[in-house]
Amino acid sequence: MATGSEHTVKAFDQDIGQLRALISQMGGLAEQAIHDALKALQRGDLVLAREVRRKDAQIDALEAEIEKLVVRVIALRAPMADDLREVIAALKIAAVVERIGDYAKNIAKRVPMIHSEGEDRIEAVSILPAMGQLAADMVHDALDAFSARDARNAAEVCARDNALDDFYDSIFRTLVTFMVENPRTISQVAHLLFVAKNLERIGDHATNVAEMVYFAATGQYLADRENGDSSGS
């Protein structure tokens, strides 16, 4: 027969399981949003771009649901020490995933401005998807590390952020050169600069999640890196 305390422990484990499932669901939507936004950008697909913007509301709604669940779990179960920290970490990770969704939405918003009617196709668009793939993979792997509480994979995601920053710096230079040589396209290419920046920030946030996973699993901080915003450009 279960004692009262065992009952509470089980109920808490179920709550945590539900929190983790909601975060995985959010992560899946955010990852899909990055892929779709870049597909829309590459093809000039305004319908898909609008779809990405519309679907961001689902990600926001999941964050709100997670927040409500966190408040309920704290109020009902009064978790202590590690359990409480895990609940607070879930709240923070949900907020980060919500921001990743916002960046994907922002990329989608720029699609009509980059592919405006009557404008030439900007060949510089073609250099973005490879960077987008790197960023989306980091999000995917950070959330996998979260599901599996896998510190090693979390550390590996963080290590990839430097490569993404280098990629961004290189794209920044390429786009500036492109603008200098094609002044007519400056307005459109300026939007591409922001797209590249959004992808770089998505990588920062994936790293941020991975750092939290690493800390939760090991109790130690990964070797200090400058917090967020790691690229100078």
Place this chain on the structure above:
Amino acid sequence: MATGSEHTVKAFDQDIGQLRALISQMGGLAEQAIHDALKALQRGDLVLAREVRRKDAQIDALEAEIEKLVVRVIALRAPMADDLREVIAALKIAAVVERIGDYAKNIAKRVPMIHSEGEDRIEAVSILPAMGQLAADMVHDALDAFSARDARNAAEVCARDNALDDFYDSIFRTLVTFMVENPRTISQVAHLLFVAKNLERIGDHATNVAEMVYFAATGQYLADRENGDSSGS
């Protein structure tokens, strides 16, 4: 004589007071960081720019302190209902102020790239400080509304976000025109585009704080606005 429950209530009020004081302190530092970053930008003052980057660590440290205090308050006082929501709101507002600090730091990081040695002074720099003042005022007033739990002033801050977005759109067009006419400056002016974007995002975050203050004070959401990221450009 105080009963045990009165004792707990007073202790909780003290904790909340401490949380609010820490957030005000963070807000003051973030506001100062915006002012200093823009001053550094306008004067090409690389020493001041470095100072802004260095001081961001204080803002991050305050956020970490707030998070620890929140965990302690929840664990020790087991706040219920409104009290618990207030503690969670403090955690969220601290995270937003931390991001505002990051945007100011990012502006400071761009100062050396905008004022690179041997380059002409970019006259377009002169249009940024007025926008920066608007953004910094929004941060200031949002945190004042938070301290005073003043729903009316909070709503007024939110109303100003549209003006800031319009300002940003106008600066975006001005900077693009400037690049077209001065292709030699494209790389530097691209950094100014990001500075303007950072200021626009600071306004979004100030609005975000004001919305939370409004909700906490009235229990109602302000009329729906598209969440964050309100400018298309």
